[in-house]
Every structure is written in C-alpha cells, then in structure tokens.
Amino acid sequence: MSNFFYKDGVLFCEDVPVSDIALKYGTPSYVYSKKTLEDNFDAYSNSFIENEGMVCFSVKSLSNISILRLLSEKGSGFDIVSGGELERVIVAGADPKKIIFTGIAKTNAEIIQGIKKDILSFNIESESEMLRIERIAKKEKTIVDVTIRFNPEIDSGGHEYIKTGRKKDKFGILLDGVLKLSKYISSSDSLNLIGLSCHIGSQIFDLNDFKESAKYIKKLAREINNTGIELKFLDIGGGLGISYTESDFPFPGDLVKDIKKELNDRNEKIILEPGRSISGNAGIMLTSVEYIKGKYLIVDAGMNDLIRPALYGAKHDVINVKKGKSKANNWTIVGPICESSDVLAKDYLLEASEGDVLAVKTAGAYGHVMSSNYNSRRKPPEILVDGNKFKVIRKRESYDDLIKNEVNIESEF
Ligand SMILES: Cc1ncc(COP(=O)(O)O)c(C=O)c1O
Numbered sequence: 001m002s003n004f005f006y007k008d009g010v011l012f013c014e015d016v017p018v019s020d021i022a023l024k025y026g027t028p029s030y031v032y033s034k035k036t037l038e039d040n041f042d043a044y045s046n047s048f049i050e051n052e053g054m055v056c057f058s059v060k061s062l063s064n065i066s067i068l069r070l071l072s073e074k075g076s077g078f079d080i081v082s083g084g085e086l087e088r089v090i091v092a093g094a095d096p097k098k099i100i101f102t103g104i105a106k107t108n109a110e111i112i113q114g115i116k117k118d119i120l121s122f123n124i125e126s127e128s129e130m131l132r133i134e135r136i137a138k139k140e141k142t143i144v145d146v147t148i149r150f151n152p153e154i155d156s157g158g159h160e161y162i163k164t165g166r167k168k169d170k171f172g173i174l175l176d177g178v179l180k181l182s183k184y185i186s187s188s189d190s191l192n193l194i195g196l197s198c199h200i201g202s203q204i205f206d207l208n209d210f211k212e213s214a215k216y217i218k219k220l221a222r223e224i225n226n227t228g229i230e231l232k233f234l235d236i237g238g239g240l241g242i243s244y245t246e247s248d249f250p251f252p253g254d255l256v257k258d259i260k261k262e263l264n265d266r267n268e269k270i271i272l273e274p275g276r277s278i279s280g281n282a283g284i285m286l287t288s289v290e291y292i293k294g295k296y297l298i299v300d301a302g303m304n305d306l307i308r309p310a311l312y313g314a315k316h317d318v319i320n321v322k323k324g325k326s327k328a329n330n331w332t333i334v335g336p337i338c339e340s341s342d343v344l345a346k347d348y349l350l351e352a353s354e355g356d357v358l359a360v361k362t363a364g365a366y367g368h369v370m371s372s373n374y375n376s377r378r379k380p381p382e383i384l385v386d387g388n389k390f391k392v393i394r395k396r397e398s399y400d401d402l403i404k405n406e407v408n409i410e411s412e413f
Pocket residue numbers: 058061079102199201202203237238239240273274275276277365
C-alpha cells in the first residue's frame with residue numbers, strides 16, 4: 001500500500017498532511033516516507049531465507065545519510081560507485097563487509113580508500129582495472145577480494161541512457177574475457193576472486209531478462225569452478241522497474257523467487273543491488289505554482305531539482321496536495337530554468353491555481369541525487385516522515401553554500 005494517499009481531499013505522507021511540510025520547509029522540497037522505504041527493503045530481504053541472499057542498496061539512487069542509516073539498521077548492504085558514496089555509507093554506519101564497489105573508472109585513491117575500509121569486494125570492470133588493483137594491493141601488502149562484473153550482452157529494454165548490459169556498452173567484461181581474468185586472479189598473490197556480478201540496466205519490467213542474466217552467471221560460475229576456483233557470491237545487479245504512470249509492474253518477491261529458482265543448484269550467496277525499486281515510490285517532490293501564463297503552469301522546481309523528465313523524457317504523475325479547490329486544465333508544466341527543456345509534463349490534466357502546492361510522485365530515486373546548482377539555484381531540502389512526525393534530513397542550501405568553495409579574487413594576479 002502506498003503511504004502517500006488522499007484523506008478528505010488532502011494529500012498525506014503516512015500521518016502527515018504534506019501541506020504542513022510545505023508550510024514549514026517551503027518548496028521545492030523532497031519528502032520521503034520511512035515506512036515505504038522499509039517496506040520496499042523488506043519485500044526483497046524477506047524473500048530470502050537466512051544467509052541465502054544479501055540486498056545491497058544502490059546508493060546512487062538516493063544517498064542521504066539518514067536514509068542509508070535506516071537501511072543499514074535493517075541489515076542492508078550497499079552498492080557504491082565512488083569514494084564519496086563510500087564515505088557516505090561509512091558515516092551512515094554501514095558494515096564494510098556488506099559494501100561492494102562498482103564503477104568503470106575507480107581511481108587509485110578510491111581503490112586505496114576501499115582497501116583501507118576493508119570492504120567486501122571490488123567489482124572489476126576491465127583487465128586494466130584488475131591489474132591496477134593488483135599493483136595497489138601489492139604495495140599495500142594485502143590481498144584484495146574481487147568480483148568480476150561481466151557483461152551478459154542482454155538488451156534489457158528501457159531508455160537508451162539506462163541500458164548497461166549490451167555488448168557495445170562500457171560496463172563489465174565481455175563474456176569471452178571472464179575466464180581469462182579469473183585464471184589470472186587465481187594465480188595472483190594479491191587478488192582473491194570471490195564472485196561474479198552483472199547489471200543489465202534500469203527500469204526493467206520483464207523478469208525474463210533477469211532470468212537470462214542468472215543463466216549466464218550460472219554458466220560462468222560452473223566454468224570457473226571447473227578451473228578449481230570456488231566462489232562465494234553471485235550478484236545479479238539491480239534494475240527492477242517501478243510504476244511511474246504504468247499500472248502493471250513487477251514485484252521484488254517475484255524477482256527473488258525467479259532468481260532463486262534459476263540458481264537453485266548453486267551454493268553461492270545471491271546478491272541483488274536494487275535502487276529505484278526501494279527508493280523510487282518512497283519519495284515525492286513538492287513544488288508550488290508561481291504563475292499561470294496561458295497554457296503554462298510555471299512552478300518553482302526546475303530541471304536542476306529533478307532532471308529526469310529533461311534527461312530521459314521520464315514521466316512523473318503530478319497531483320495537487322489539496323484536491324477539489326482549483327479548476328482542472330490541460331497544462332504544460334514548466335520550471336524556472338532558462339532552458340526550453342525545463343518541462344516537467346506536457347498536456348497534463350491537473351487542478352491548479354497560482355499558489356497551489358503540487359506533488360511530483362515517485363521522485364525518491366534519481367531525484368535529489370541528480371539535482372544541481374544550475375542557474376545558481378540552491379539544492380532543495382529533504383524531509384523524512386515517520387508516522388506523524390517529520391524531520392529535515394538535509395537543509396535547503398543557503399546562498400553562502402552556493403559560493404563557499406569559490407575564490408573571490410580581489411586584485412589582479
Ligand atoms: C551497477 C548498478 N547496480 C545497481 C543499480 C541500480 O539500478 P536500479 O536503481 O534501477 O535498481 C545501478 C543503476 O544504474 C547500477 O549501475
């Protein structure tokens with residue numbers, strides 16, 4: 001059940017009317033439901049029996065440290081892609097032995113940072129990266145646990161920008177290169193191969209795509225076993241699709257069931273890296289109508305606050321936080337940014353008048369994390385709702401924040 005719902009025409013998040021939040025913290029602002037985050041995590045986690053699997057939340061989808069802390073307290077591991085994300089999860093109290101480090105361009109500094117924190121594994125994405133991690137491990141006089149991220153050469157559908165598992169994509173090792181790398185690692189004194197991983201993309205609705213990945217991972221694991229190497233983890237990545245405007249969407253429990261079925265003769269622990277399917281519907285973005293100009297509904301949130309519509313042509317439902325007060329019309333909802341692509345929705349039927357507060361639904365994933373200061377706009381606050389309480393978990397940036405890292409040269413060089 002959604003924890004964002006109308007009661008007597010007023011939009012609530014859990015037990016809080018969201019208009020109270022807008023009144024206290026202003027707009028634009030992001031609002032998250034703790035219960036939805038927890039329920040979404042449980043939908044994965046409860047589908048595994050003890051030690052059978054591990055959920056490594058994809059930090060890139062929503063990285064506020066309070067959110068990471070509440071997931072960590074529920075037992076979540078984390079899939080990270082940068083030194084910054086590593087720092088965040090550690091600050092949030094994550095167990096280092098539940099952190100996996102993905103990403104095709106890990107720097108020396110990031111590799112050293114991961115080694116020093118004693119994380120579970122680095123997902124190796126190229127031969128060069130493997131050799132670099134080995135060199136650093138030797139220098140640090142340690143043995144580093146690694147996982148090979150392979151590219152299953154699957155076209156998972158979805159937007160071009162969120163496909164990652166096709167032969168031409170920049171991610172992972174192509175299928176025919178995996179054995180070569182695993183042999184190299186097994187003869188290295190500084191590397192230890194503990195698993196295989198893959199991630200084929202995002203917003204995937206067809207569970208068959210995941211089953212295909214599981215088939216490949218099983219085949220590769222067998223081939224690696226035949227060379228005398230035992231593995232501990234098989235990681236199928238993230239990418240489960242969620243409902244933005246669609247009515248049919250896959251359930252995490254069904255995904256886990258299918259993967260378990262595919263891998264039922266394997267002993268390795270299954271890892272999943274869900275992002276959007278945990279954080280997406282747990283968040284909304286609040287925005288106020290500033291002006292009405294013909295067909296344009298001009299709101300105070302721009303593409304700097306939520307870039308998904310401009311970047312991917314993504315569609316989000318937009319609703320009025322108070323139903324039945326304003327007249328419905330077909331609007332083009334636009335933001336304040338000086339770009340014609342700053343359009344939140346086109347030809348969108350919505351009740352709205354100047355001054356109304358709107359909620360952009362399903363904005364929890366790839367929302368605030370992708371916000372920017374373009375047009376020198378301050379990043380919006382994040383507010384977490386827990387029952388009838390709400391708390392700011394990230395303040396709105398101040399004008400001082402905007403320029404604090406800049407140097408105001410007062411004289412010539
Ligand atoms: C390696 C990896 N794992 C997991 C995810 C999470 O994907 P999603 O948010 O679609 O579940 C991503 C997203 O791009 C990713 O690149």
